[in-house]
Amino acid sequence: MSILHRDGPLIMGILNATPDSFSDGGQFNNIEAAINHGKKMIDEGADIIDIGGESTRPGSQRVSVKDQLQRVVPIINAISETLPDHVEISIDTTRAKVAEAALSSGATIVNDVSGGNDDPDIIDLCADKKSPYIIMHMLGSPETMQSAPVYDNVVEEIKRFLENRIEDCVKAGIDKNNIVIDPGIGFGKTREHNLILLKNLKSFVDTGCPVLLGTSRKRFMGSICSVNTADELIGATAATTALGVQVGVKLFRVHDVKPNRQAADVAWSILNS
Numbered sequence: 001m002s003i004l005h006r007d008g009p010l011i012m013g014i015l016n017a018t019p020d021s022f023s024d025g026g027q028f029n030n031i032e033a034a035i036n037h038g039k040k041m042i043d044e045g046a047d048i049i050d051i052g053g054e055s056t057r058p059g060s061q062r063v064s065v066k067d068q069l070q071r072v073v074p075i076i077n078a079i080s081e082t083l084p085d086h087v088e089i090s091i092d093t094t095r096a097k098v099a100e101a102a103l104s105s106g107a108t109i110v111n112d113v114s115g116g117n118d119d120p121d122i123i124d125l126c127a128d129k130k131s132p133y134i135i136m137h138m139l140g141s142p143e144t145m146q147s148a149p150v151y152d153n154v155v156e157e158i159k160r161f162l163e164n165r166i167e168d169c170v171k172a173g174i175d176k177n178n179i180v181i182d183p184g185i186g187f188g189k190t191r192e193h194n195l196i197l198l199k200n201l202k203s204f205v206d207t208g209c210p211v212l213l214g215t216s217r218k219r220f221m222g223s224i225c226s227v228n229t230a231d232e233l234i235g236a237t238a239a240t241t242a243l244g245v246q247v248g249v250k251l252f253r254v255h256d257v258k259p260n261r262q263a264a265d266v267a268w269s270i271l272n273s
Contacts, residue, residue: 127173
């Protein structure tokens with residue numbers, strides 16, 4: 001049975017093998033540090049380790065396939081050697097060649113922030129490999145996404161994009177049970193857009209596909225909490241995790257596993273009391 005259908009919320013721990021990610025760039029871009037951080041996240045309750053070699057922070061520049069492969073494949077190989085049976089690895093990439101190499105090295109899930117827009121071959125790859133595929137919505141690209149994003153109806157427009165992409169993936173041969181959707185909090189959205197999406201998460205749950213929520217340490221919460229650094233937003237992130245569990249969100253992509261594991265487990269227990 002796919003990990004996506006395990007009972008209860010799933011915590012996806014972020015492992016950025018990048019020098020320039022917005023919160024933890026440069027901390028885990030060597031094998032030893034990455035392995036240690038991966039082990040720490042597993043000990044703290046991560047169900048999935050999400051490994052990426054390209055930053056998607058606002059304004060970030062693209063990273064070549066070659067560079068992504070050099071960053072992520074050795075780490076995936078090393079971590080997969082000692083991975084517990086209950087934990088899986090996802091590859092955070094928009095490129096089919098990177099995803100293919102990652103799946104061959106021990107990853108089992110593909111997390112694509114472009115929703116197939118960057119490289120349509122990634123959809124065919126997931127169909128062929130029968131791999132769970134995470135589709136995220138992003139307005140534009142990381143270089144441009146925060147340049148005055150505009151929607152007529154942010155919830156309906158993003159939901160329509162995701163439903164259309166689900167249909168495309170099913171037509172390509174991906175089992176709908178293997179499709180996860182992510183409304184893309186912070187990816188081409190203003191603070192108000194993000195808050196509206198969080199208020200309406202149930203609308204995405206109603207598509208029937210598992211929903212992933214990625215709010216971890218994001219800037220829009222800093223403006224609410226009057227803090228300036230990302231690592232001061234651990235409590236704020238955990239609040240959104242509890243909110244998500246209550247409305248049926250399945251996966252939570254976070255930097256700080258332990259507090260979000262606790263928030264998810266308490267919210268789940270309340271929901272099922």
